[in-house]
Amino acid sequence: MDVLFHITSPDAAPIAAALGRAFSDKGKAWGCFLTNDGVKALVDPAFAAASKNAARVAVCEHSWDLHMAGLDCPVERGSQTINSALMAEAGRVVSL
Template identity: 75%
Template sequence: MDVLLHITTPNAAPVAAALGWALTAEGASWGCFLTNDGVKALGEAEFSTAIDGAARVAVCEHSWDLHMAGADCPVERGSQTVNSALMAEAARVVSL
């Protein structure tokens, strides 16, 4: 994977969406891991559309249960071990 977007706040959604679209347009392989209240970014329409171009998108399952209790998760639910694996796979990490 060329780039991993590591999202920790919902305020990052507009920037993450723009980066996602740019990475997709350039043919880069990219993924995304959302943690803390950054899982709320999945509720933003622009971000949800941008991640269609991602190779893999996962959320911290604990963060999802804490901040989005009762909502269906539209992406892979995983642990911080998944986060670590994605970081190891990525050539570059962008923390937002």
């Protein structure tokens, strides 16, 4: 994976959506891990659409249960171990 977005705030959704679209347009593999209340970015329509072209999208399951209780998670749920593995796979990490 060329770039991993590490999303910790829902305010990052518009930025991540624009960057994700740009990377996809350039044929770059990208993914993201969402944690803290950054999991709320998944309800942003532009980010949700852009993330469909990501190589991998995962959320911290604890953060999802805390901030999005009762909603079905549209992406992979995982632990911070998944976060670490994604960071190891990424050529670059962008923290948002």
